[in-house]
Amino acid sequence: MNVLVVGGAGYIGSHCVRQLLAAGHRPVVLDNLVYGHRAAVPAGVPLHEANAGDEAAVGRVLRDERIELVMHFAAYCYVGESVKDPLKYYFNNEFAALQLLRAMLAAGVKKFVFSSTCATYGTPATLPLVETMPQAPINPYGQTKLDVENALKALAVAHGLSFAAFRYFNAAGAAEDGAIGEDHTPETHLIPLAFDAATGRRPSLEIFGTDYPTPDGTCLRDYVHVDDLSRAHIAVFPRLAAPGAALFYNLGTGRPASNREVVRAVEKVTGRKIKLVEGPRRPGDPPALYADSSKAQRELGWQIKFPDIESIVATAWKWHSAHPGGYGK
């Protein structure tokens, strides 16, 4: 299929582009390169530099490239920032997504794969999370993703849009060959920051909260390898053939790691010690989040190749140690 990957120069999008190529599809990237990296897009893959919400530009690309399906990864992804600057998230993650969908409907493209998040669940009453549990986000990041999920449901009914919304847990790791990886500016995610503390690029790593009601007092998260995520996005294609398909899947390993466990995995993989600073909780962080992904496994045949934190961290380290400053601009 001809697949438009919106945000295809970003972290998860660029891994998905490579998986699409490996599966024999034709990816086309649309990215404004504000956070994305030209170097993350493989040679030969068309790269259209535009905003996801630029309906005219998106419409042209959809028609010119004969796009059959759109994957949407272009979103801001910082929970803490979304609490401090909600409008940034409402405009980019929600409003631009709606503009993208309007451009798709105008061009008659009715298959959509959406990057959603476990943050749509808020602070869950029970774990692991299954797709039918109540969604009550506790930060604007999660709220904007939930709002788009709800818009998608309405568009499936009104216009026969077929969509899959994948609720990611914590995307982590990098391509096994080390060619692409995670490079956010600013970086706020735990694993890359732990690498920086291990290598001395930063003096220490602050742990946000050590008084959570968890076994070691730090938050529990479900880290899932970016290539495992990407494969699910492609495995869902046959299910989008039916008009009006409205599909929701959790994607996580179901094996949570605490922040301290992540630090230990980074120390083991890098062979270096990390200086820890115990800080206060970060606003917007639930104590524990982990997935029941049996629906994706059952319906999509989704298989997790990297089930544990150490194997995920090892791939991330291969990228990070070869590119300590990221892609460079």
Ligand code: UDP
């Ligand atoms: N975290 C931390 N120190 C940092 C960055 C993150 O303790 O410098 C914690 C954060 O509070 C959360 C976990 O690491 O409990 C994962 O956060 P991250 O930002 O990597 O992903 P998120 O869960 O926000 O998507």
